[in-house]
Every structure is written in C-alpha cells, then in structure tokens.
Amino acid sequence: MLGILVRKEIADNLLSYKFFVVILLSAVLIFTSLFVMGRDYKSRVADYQLIKPKPDQAIAVLPPNPLSVFAKGLEDSLARSYEPSVIGIEARTGRSSANTVFDFFPAPDFVYIVKVVLSLVALLFGFDRISREREAGTLKLTLANPVSRGALLFGKWLGNLFSLAVPFFLITGIGLAILHLDPSFRMTPSGYGRLALILLLSLFYMALFLSLGLFVSAVTRRSATSLVVLLLLWALMVFVLPNTGTLLARQIVEVPSSRAVMEKRNQIWTREVLKTFSDRGNRTSHFQTMNEEIKRLEEDYRNRVDRQVRLAKALNRISPAAGFVYTATEMAGTGIGEDSRLKREVVRYRDQVLQTGTLENNMAPAFSYKYRPLGEVMAEGGLFDIAWLLVFNVFFFAAGFVRFLRYDAR
Amino acid sequence: MGNALILKEIRNHLLSFRFLAVFILLLVIVPATVMILTNDTVRKQDEFSRRRADIENYLGQYAHFNRLGGIIAPSPQPLPLQALVLGLSAVPQLDTFDNDPLPVLFPLIDLTFILGILMSLAALIFSYDAISGEKEDGTLKLMLANGVPRARVILAKIIGGAVTLWVPFLIALAAGLVVLLLHPRIAWGAADWGALGLILAGGFVYLLLFFGLGLLVSSRHASSASSILTCLFLWVVFVLVVPNLSPYVASLIRPAPSIIEVGRRIDRMIDTERDDLGRTLSRERMDAVVKSNPVLAGVDRMTEPEVKAEIARNAEFARAYELFRKANEAAWRDANDIQEAKVKVIRDDLSRKENAQARLSAALSMASPLAAFTYFSADLTHSGVRNRAHFETIAAAFWDAYENYAGPKMEALRKADPTMDVWNTAVDVRDMPRFVYREEPLAGRIKSVLAPLLILCGMALVVFLGAVLSFNWTDVR
Numbered sequence: 001m002l003g004i005l006v007r008k009e010i011a012d013n014l015l016s017y018k019f020f021v022v023i024l025l026s027a028v029l030i031f032t033s034l035f036v037m038g039r040d041y042k043s044r045v046a047d048y049q050l051i052k053p054k055p056d057q058a059i060a061v062l063p064p065n066p067l068s069v070f071a072k073g074l075e076d077s078l079a080r081s082y083e084p085s086v087i088g089i090e091a092r093t094g095r096s097s098a099n100t101v102f103d104f105f106p107a108p109d110f111v112y113i114v115k116v117v118l119s120l121v122a123l124l125f126g127f128d129r130i131s132r133e134r135e136a137g138t139l140k141l142t143l144a145n146p147v148s149r150g151a152l153l154f155g156k157w158l159g160n161l162f163s164l165a166v167p168f169f170l171i172t173g174i175g176l177a178i179l180h181l182d183p184s185f186r187m188t189p190s191g192y193g194r195l196a197l198i199l200l201l202s203l204f205y206m207a208l209f210l211s212l213g214l215f216v217s218a219v220t221r222r223s224a225t226s227l228v229v230l231l232l233l234w235a236l237m238v239f240v241l242p243n244t245g246t247l248l249a250r251q252i253v254e255v256p257s258s259r260a261v262m263e264k265r266n267q268i269w270t271r272e273v274l275k276t277f278s279d280r281g282n283r284t285s286h287f288q289t290m291n292e293e294i295k296r297l298e299e300d301y302r303n304r305v306d307r308q309v310r311l312a313k314a315l316n317r318i319s320p321a322a323g324f325v326y327t328a329t330e331m332a333g334t335g336i337g338e339d340s341r342l343k344r345e346v347v348r349y350r351d352q353v354l355q356t357g358t359l360e361n362n363m364a365p366a367f368s369y370k371y372r373p374l375g376e377v378m379a380e381g382g383l384f385d386i387a388w389l390l391v392f393n394v395f396f397f398a399a400g401f402v403r404f405l406r407y408d409a410r
Numbered sequence: 411m412g413n414a415l416i417l418k419e420i421r422n423h424l425l426s427f428r429f430l431a432v433f434i435l436l437l438v439i440v441p442a443t444v445m446i447l448t449n450d451t452v453r454k455q456d457e458f459s460r461r462r463a464d465i466e467n468y469l470g471q472y473a474h475f476n477r478l479g480g481i482i483a484p485s486p487q488p489l490p491l492q493a494l495v496l497g498l499s500a501v502p503q504l505d506t507f508d509n510d511p512l513p514v515l516f517p518l519i520d521l522t523f524i525l526g527i528l529m530s531l532a533a534l535i536f537s538y539d540a541i542s543g544e545k546e547d548g549t550l551k552l553m554l555a556n557g558v559p560r561a562r563v564i565l566a567k568i569i570g571g572a573v574t575l576w577v578p579f580l581i582a583l584a585a586g587l588v589v590l591l592l593h594p595r596i597a598w599g600a601a602d603w604g605a606l607g608l609i610l611a612g613g614f615v616y617l618l619l620f621f622g623l624g625l626l627v628s629s630r631h632a633s634s635a636s637s638i639l640t641c642l643f644l645w646v647v648f649v650l651v652v653p654n655l656s657p658y659v660a661s662l663i664r665p666a667p668s669i670i671e672v673g674r675r676i677d678r679m680i681d682t683e684r685d686d687l688g689r690t691l692s693r694e695r696m697d698a699v700v701k702s703n704p705v706l707a708g709v710d711r712m713t714e715p716e717v718k719a720e721i722a723r724n725a726e727f728a729r730a731y732e733l734f735r736k737a738n739e740a741a742w743r744d745a746n747d748i749q750e751a752k753v754k755v756i757r758d759d760l761s762r763k764e765n766a767q768a769r770l771s772a773a774l775s776m777a778s779p780l781a782a783f784t785y786f787s788a789d790l791t792h793s794g795v796r797n798r799a800h801f802e803t804i805a806a807a808f809w810d811a812y813e814n815y816a817g818p819k820m821e822a823l824r825k826a827d828p829t830m831d832v833w834n835t836a837v838d839v840r841d842m843p844r845f846v847y848r849e850e851p852l853a854g855r856i857k858s859v860l861a862p863l864l865i866l867c868g869m870a871l872v873v874f875l876g877a878v879l880s881f882n883w884t885d886v887r
Contacts, residue, residue: 021639029651036658043661047668074511076504081670093504094670098764100795101657101771103501104784106517108654116650120642128635227638228428228535232435235528240439242516247446249512257454258506259485260461267468270477277834301508312512325515336511343507 009159058364072107073334084350126213128223215400242322245315327385419570436582444586454488476833497793537624539634622873660771688745703730
C-alpha cells in the first residue's frame with residue numbers, strides 16, 4: 001500500500017509544472033554556484049603558490065581548503081597570511097578590498113543555495129499536499145479506501161522526499177563531476193567523507209522543510225493560505241531568527257571592537273618603548289610589561305568573543321537554518337570552531353618563534369596546522385545539530401500527523 | 411471609476427489572511443530590529459567616546475613623534491543613522507588578527523534587509539494572484555464587461571495593493587521610530603530625517619517594482635498555483651542569487667593580483683632591495699669622487715675620529731670630503747626615489763585592476779533591484795562605498811594638518827634644546843589638530859544615489875509597461 005502511495009506522489013510530481021520549474025532552478029543554481037566557486041578556488045590556489053612562505057620565514061598561511069567551494073564560511077579569514085612580530089600578529093587578506101560587493105552579500109556557495117533556495121523548494125513540494133487534494137476532492141476518495149491516515153501522510157512524505165532527493169543528488173553529482181574535470185581541483189578521501197556528510201545534512205535540512213510544509217498544509221483548509229503561512233515562516237527561519245540570536249548575544253556579552261583592541265595594543269607598546277628611552281637600564285622589564293599587558297588584553301578579548309559566539313550559537317539554534325550552517329561549515333573546516341582554533345595555533349606559533357628568538361634570524365620553524373578531525377567536530381556540536389535537525393523533523397511530522405488525524409477530508 | 415477600483419483592491423487585501431499575517435510579522439520584526447540596532451548604536455557610541463578618552467589620556471603622558479601616527483590614526487565614528495541601516499559598518503574586519511566571525515555566517519538584519527527581502531517577498535505574495543485569481547473566480551470578465559480600460563485595472567491593482575502593503579510597514583516603522591526618538595542618546599538631525607525620507611521613497615519604488623512583477627507574471631498564467639511558482643523563481647534569482655554571484659563573476663572576468671603578494675613585494679622593494687641599490691649607487695658615486703680627488707685616497711679604511719682629525723688638519727681634504735658625503739647622500743636619495751617610483755607603478759596597476767573589478771561587479775549586481783536598493787540606502791546613510799571614499803578624503807586632510815603641525819613643532823623643539831631627541835621624547839601635544847568626522851552633506855549623497863534610483867525607476871517602469879501590455883493580450887475567460 002505504502003509503495004502505491006509513494007509511487008502516486010512521485011508520478012504526481014513528475015508531471016507537474018512545479019517540478020519542472022523547481023528542478024530547473026535548483027540545477028541552474030547548483031551548477032552556477034559550483035562553477036563560480038570552483039573557479040574562485042582555483043584562483044586562490046594560484047595566489048597561494050605566490051604567497052606561500054619560504055621554509056625559513058616566520059609566516060603562517062593555510063593552503064586554500066577545497067571544501068570551501070561547497071561551504072565558504074570563514075575561509076576568507078582562515079586563509080589569511082599571519083605574520084608574527086614583536087608587538088602582535090599582522091594579518092593580511094588576499095581578497096581585494098576595493099570590491100565592496102563581496103561585503104554586501106553573502107557568498108553563493110553550495111551551503112547558501114541549500115540553506116535558502118532548496119529549503120524553499122522543499123516547502124513548495126509540501127505546501128499543498130493535503131489542502132489541494134481536499135480542494136480537488138481526491139482526498140476523500142483516497143481515504144474511502146482501506147488506508148490509514150498515518151500511512152497516507154507517511155507515503156506523501158516519503159514520495160516527496162524521494163522526488164526531492166533523487167534530482168538533488170543527481171544534480172550535485174553532475175556538478176561534482178564537472179568540477180573534477182579541472183585537474184587542479186583535488187580532494188582527499190577524508191574530504192569526500194566530509195562532503196558526503198554535508199550532503200546528508202542538507203537532505204535532513206530539506207526533509208525538515210518538507211515536514212513543515214505537510215504540517216501547515218494539514219492545518220489550513222486552502223492551499224493559498226498554507227503557502228502564505230509557509231513563506232513567512234520560511235523567511236523568519238532562514239533570515240530573521242539566525243541574525244536576531246547574534247544581535248541579542250551582542251547585547252548580553254560585551255565585546256570590544258577589534259579596532260579598540262588594536263588601539264589599546266598600540267598605546268601599550270609605544271608607551272613601553274618610550275619608557276625604555278628614558279630608562280635604559282630596564283629595557284627587559286619594560287618589554288616584559290608590554291608583553292604581559294598585551295597578552296592580557298588579547299586573552300580577555302578572545303575569551304569574550306568565545307563567550308559571545310557560544311551564546312549566539314545557542315540562541316540561533318531556534319532556527320534550523322543556523323544549526324545547518326554551523327555544522328556544514330564546521331564539517332568543511334571553514335566554521336567558527338576551526339577559526340578560533342587556528343587563531344589559537346597562530347598565537348602559539350608566535351610565542352614559539354619569539355621565545356626561541358628565531359623571528360629575527362630567519363630560522364623559524366615552519367607553521368603546520370591540521371584541520372580538526374571529524375570526530376571532534378561531531379563531538380563539539382556536530383552531532384547535536386544533526387540530532388536537532390532530526391528532532392525538528394520528527395516534531396513537524398508528528399504535529400502534522402496529529403492534525404491530519406482530525407482533518408475534515410470533505 | 412478609478413477610485414472604486416482602488417477601494418475594492420484595498421478592501422479585498424484588508425480582509426485577506428495574508429494582510430493579517432504580514433502585518434503581524436512586520437509589527438514584531440521592525441520595532442524589534444530598530445530597538446536592538448538602537449541599543450547597538452548607543453553602545454558603539456559609548457565605546458567610541460571611551461576610546462577617545464583613552465587616546466587623550468595617552469597623549470597627555472606619552473605622546474612622542476616617532477610613534478604618534480598609529481595612535482591618532484582616524485577611525486570611523488558610529489553614526490545615529492546606523493540605528494536603521496548598517497550597510498558596510500557591520501562588515502567584519504579582515505585586516506586585524508582578532509575579528510568577530512559571527513556576521514560572516516549570518517549577516518545582521520536592518521531596515522534595508524526588511525525592505526529588500528521581506529517586503530519584496532510580501533509584495534509578490536500580495537500580487538501573484540491579482541489577475542489569475544480573479545480569472546479563476548470569474549470576476550475578471552464581469553469587471554471588464556463594465557467598460558473599464560484594462561490599463562486602469564492594472565493601475566488600480568498596483569496602487570491599491572502597494573498602499574495596503576506600505577501602510578502596515580509605515581505603522582510598524584513608526585512604532586520602531588518611537589523607540590528611537592524616545593532614546594535620549596540618539597539625536598537625529600534634519601539631514602538624517604531627509605535621508606530616511608529618501609530611503610522610504612526609494613523603498614516604495616522598489617515595492618512597486620515587485621508589485622508590477624507579480625501582476626506581470628499573474629497575467630501570463632492561467633492558474634495562481636503556477637503564477638506563484640514563477641514569481642518565486644524570479645524572486646530567488648534576482649534577489650537572492652544575482653547580487654551574490656556578481657562579485658565572483660567579476661573577479662573571474664577581471665582578475666586582480668593577490669594583495670598579499672603585492673604587499674610583500676612592495677615591502678621588499680622599499681626595504682632590502684632599496685638597501686642593495688643604495689649601497690651599489692653610493693659605492694659607484696663615492697668611488698668616482700675619490701678618483702677625481704686623490705686627496706681622499708684610503709678614506710674608506712679611516713675610522714670616524716681619524717676622518718675628523720684629517721678634516722681639521724687639511725682644508726683640501728675637508729672640501730673633498732664634503733663632496734664625498736654629498737655623493738653618498740644623493741645616492742641614497744636616488745635609491746629611495748627609484749624604488750618609490752617602482753612601487754608607485756605597482757600600486758597604480760593594482761588599484762587600476764581592483765577598481766575595474768569593483769566597477770564591473772557593481773554593474774553586474776545592479777541587474778538585481780535588491781543590489782540597486784542596497785547601494786541606494788547604504789550611500790544615503792553614510793554606510794556605503796561613497797562614505798569610505800569620503801572618509802579617506804577627510805582622513806587625508808587630517809594627515810596634512812598633522813604634518814603641518816608636526817614639522818614646525820619639532821623644529822621649535824630642536825631650536826629650544828639642540829641636544830633633545832625630538833622623535834623619542836614625550837612632548838606636550840595639546841595644541842595638535844584632532845581628527846573630527848564630518849558627515850557628507852545630504853546633497854552630495856543624493857547626487858551619488860541618483861544612478862541606483864534611476865535604475866530602480868527604470869526597472870519599475872519596464873515591469874509596469876510589461877504588465878499593462880501583457881494584461882491587454884490576456885484572455886480573461
């Protein structure tokens with residue numbers, strides 16, 4: 001019975017204008033995104049060949065991360081060139097600062113397309129499944145057969161998920177194949193594993209919106225109403241809630257601006273350097289004061305940022321879109337956790353070259369960085385976010401089921 | 411007749427579920443956003459004055475010319491208008507090691523976002539079935555049987571719909587502005603209100619554009635169900651994808667060299683390469699002086715006291731040595747000039763390529779009404795590209811004033827005490843010019859936003875004409 005219901009949904013979808021429009025849109029966007037971000041990655045690799053530090057230079061630069069094609073995240077920050085000096089770490093970015101359009105709009109990577117467009121697509125698959133069948137009168141005919149409402153709803157969910165997932169994996173697969181035509185694009189086997197996880201996460205995320213669509217469709221009598229409710233909910237979940245959490249976290253945890261920290265650091269080191277001129281005997285003690293004060297300042301700043309990020313993450317999880325983006329970027333190695341870890345490593349590297357005195361004589365050891373292993377990503381929030389997406393899924397489906405049991409099919 | 415049509419549209423919308431849903435959503439989001447951003451602005455202002463006090467405090471005790479530049483470097487000031495529009499002021503700093511990673515993953519929301527994304531979606535939700543829905547209900551043919559021109563029907567639908575959507579937004583915004591006005595720390599001047607008025611005018615045009623688009627699509631479709639799909643398709647492409655893709659496409663078409671690589675090359679040119687060149691040049695020229703003045707033979711191997719003794723003893727040597735010294739100075743000056751000329755060539759090339767890329771990506775993104783509207787509101791509220799340029803200009807003026815102050819001041823200090831190390835001694839700089847941010851007058855900002863405004867108006871006109879033409883050809887049965 002379930003098989004027939006699923007087949008009916010798939011056949012229904014395949015013949016509809018909606019399916020055609022939606023698949024066309026997804027295909028065009030995913031191909032364009034992979035192509036453009038792939039070329040962007042290629043040019044960053046070429047740049048990296050030029051800026052990569054020579055063996056004895058005390059400079060930390062990460063090679064571009066191939067997974068940033070799919071989840072750009074904080075890659076622009078991660079792939080900067082970090083140059084330790086006595087008074088701090090100079091960070092240089094390779095991205096053109098004149099092209100401000102980059103700053104106005106987020107990067108159109110695969111995660112963005114899934115987060116924004118494919119969630120909408122999933123909603124469109126689910127929004128009229130029940131209310132339209134009622135309008136068309138086929139719902140009461142179906143229910144006149146010995147089929148339970150639960151099976152009917154689950155059949156609809158499965159059939160639509162199937163008609164969503166197959167084109168999604170097909171399009172992404174073709175996009176990946178095209179990406180691999182370029183010989184300079186290389187990924188490690190663990191990279192493929194991470195990518196597979198990101199795709200799975202995307203599927204969970206889309207399934208959630210499908211469940212939400214079915215639920216709202218079971219609540220409303222008319223499919224037009226259902227659509228309006230869903231579009232507004234979608235805008236709220238995808239755009240508004242994730243940012244409100246960030247803004248609220250900023251109100252609660254006070255973090256000085258990076259500019260303030262920079263100014264304070266400038267004041268400390270110039271002050272101490274000036275003091276050494278009038279007090280030549282005590283050079284080392286002044287430099288020690290300087291180092292200690294700057295270290296305190298920076299540690300305080302980083303602790304506050306960490307606290308703010310943790311709070312913002314927790315608040316933002318009200319929206320599944322936030323959890324999806326956090327975990328997808330962490331899996332790709334371009335997330336917030338990776339960024340703060342890299343910064344800690346760079347600070348340690350600077351301390352090391354300063355203490356061994358290898359900064360001045362060009363004998364510095366090379367900086368090496370290993371991305372967080374997948375297990376750690378999973379343990380530090382990844383698993384929670386996956387479970388959280390599944391909870392949303394189950395909750396919406398259950399709510400839809402409860403509503404549908406009482407649904408007046410006439 | 412026209413009035414009756416408009417009233418009918420307004421009444422229709424007012425009674426609909428979507429009106430209620432959008433109204434409630436706006437009533438929650440707009441005041442909440444304004445409130446949070448107002449608090450944010452006040453906190454930024456607090457921090458700014460604290461920073462300024464810290465700098466003054468430092469200057470009172472430790473100001474010394476050698477390292478003063480980094481201390482007094484001008485920084486952008488938080489402005490009251492940022493309680494509504496953030497623009498580039500919220501962009502994460504990539505040039506400082508410590509930066510805030512959150513806004514990269516989730517760009518913050520402001521008035522531009524609410525108008526640009528939420529309201530455009532609402533406009534499509536209001537208009538996608540304006541014609542196809544009436545066709546399905548059968549009321550369209552009844553209405554047209556009354557001898558109403560079709561263009562008037564479209565006009566009434568646009569005006570009626572846009573008004574019913576715009577008024578709830580204005581009510582929600584007014585609620586937010588009450589928060590802002592009651593806040594004792596946020597003071598808006600006449601120019602700020604003018605800017606807000608202009609943003610609202612631009613926002614209304616933007617909204618009309620999406621209303622017209624909804625009508626155009628609606629008149630091309632037989633069923634509302636397919637009409638909404640096409641509307642969403644167009645909305646996703648033009649609002650959510652085109653602006654985001656354009657900078658990447660532009661950087662593929664017009665690549666710019668890596669700034670890191672150029673920066674390091676420049677550092678090398680004015681450091682080690684300059685030293686090499688300077689040494690070579692001074693060697694050549696000093697050798698030439700030694701050759702034409704045999705009295706200097708062996709000067710290289712003499713120590714400083716020996717040279718001083720020789721100068722005191724031998725007038726001929728003193729004259730030649732002066733030439734020798736001047737040749738050395740000139741050689742280093744030339745080395746500096748040569749390297750700086752080379753650096754200038756590289757810098758000019760970089761900025762030419764960067765600007766070409768930036769212009770192209772701005773032009774490409776303007777295919778999206780959202781991008782045009784974003785630039786429009788950012789430039790009006792000092793948070794756009796124009797303000798960055800404006801800031802550079804006044805910062806440059808400040809540095810000029812500082813140079814004019816520092817040169818004579820150091821001269822005076824030297825005169826007062828010739829043994830003083832004027833670079834590394836704490837000095838009293840109370841009379842030093844301070845950087846004061848002055849907002850660009852509204853007139854200049856308006857001039858810069860004419861282009862995006864014209865693009866918005868042009869797009870709205872095209873869409874509206876398209877809707878009228880398409881409706882004229884529609885079979886209303």
